[in-house]
Amino acid sequence: MALNGVSALIQPDYDRKAELRAFDETKTGVKGLVDAGITEVPRIFHLPSPENLNSQQPELTLPTIDLQGIDNNLIRRKEVIEQVKGALESWGFFQVVNHGIPNSVLEEMMKGVRDFHEQETEVKKKWYARDMRDKTRVEYNSNFDLYAAPVTNWRDTFYCTMAPNPPQPHELPPPCRDILLEYTEQVMELGTFLFELISEGLGLDPNHLLNMGCADGLAVLGHYYPPCPQPELTIGTQGHTDNDFITILLQDHIGGLKIFYENQWTDVPPITGALVVNAGDFLQLITNDKFVSSQHKVVANKVGPRVSVASFFTTGAIPISKVYGPITELLSEDTPAKYRNATLKEHVEYFRAKGLDGSPALLHFKI
Ligand code: OGA
Ligand code: NI
Secondary structure, eight states: OOHHHHHHHHHOOOOHHHHHHHHHHHOEEEEHHTTOOOOOOOOGOOSOOOOOOOOOOSOOOEEEOOTTTTTTTTTHHHHHHHHHHHHHHHHHHEEEEOOOOOOHHHHHHHHHHHHHHSSSSHHHHTTTSOOOHHSSSSEESSSSTTSSSSSSSOEEEEEEEEEEOOOEEEEEEEEGGHHHHHHHHHHHHHHHHHHHHHHHHHHSHHHHHHHTTTOEEEEEEEEEOOOOOSSGGGEEEEEESSSSSSSEEEEEESEEEEEEETTTEEOOOOOOTEEEEEEHHHHHHHHTSSSOOOOEEEEOOSOOOOOEEEEEEOTTOOOOOOEOOOOGOOOOSOOOOOOOOOOHHHHHHHHHHOOSSOOOOOGBBBB
């Protein structure tokens, strides 16, 4: 059965390309289908085999790290660095609380994303674009990898490069303009702080990762997962790893994010006021596999919409030739480099061309 499913995917017995194009041309994404009242998931969204939606909570729970009081207490700081290090070595993920970004800002940011996606269709369509990142820096579409990925995901996304070279306020969509600027500033500050802790967790100078440019670029993605009539047939976001240094994710109360850990999919429980932090492929690469960029996915849900805001620390969206490889200080005769040097541009192009197909992009850069 599974084999049939896979071959059907490789060579669908329908004109998949034409159906993708028709969907793309609506410029209204998955939300447009739901608004039109569909009761069945169209076949471009079908997984080869149904998703198991039962969430069995394993014994293991993702660590939550409390940043309270870390600024003026060296002992606390050391403890937190150990927690961050432990979490990134095993899970590649953790949640943070008391991170300094007020709840009101988090809530307004989620509202801004929701308002963007729920604004008047004709106005929203004007933001619909694909492969125009260098020109516009702001775009909205459904499935960045629509034509490359084997399964279309039940998700629409607003994408914006906020650093370096942030857009002028008037270039940002009015429903989330002000809050996007405010949130970006706060997420940059938190990200910078996290890179200091991560550097220290690697036994390096606190500024090491910052000096490498890890916090120089930021892309903010506002995801919108509409309610789905047959959630087991499709997926919100296909299993993948992130192509950045770290991601700071804000999710609402609906849930559905799962991490592949110790051979099973584990829920990331929504915690009000918390942010989810994870290592991306570039962090795994520069740390020579010390910190792991874990597979994660988002299941579809009858309930919705679910809103999340993913902040990607990466400079990949702008054409730069900066080369990254494993950090020399982490290598020795016993621990040789596992990856070759590559430009960020090469990574991003490889990742985008491949789409979310379930295979790890990092393999391409392995020695
Ligand atoms: C991503 C991602 C998870 C979510 O944007 O890469 O994994 O909860 N998002 O939307
Ligand atoms: Ni991700």
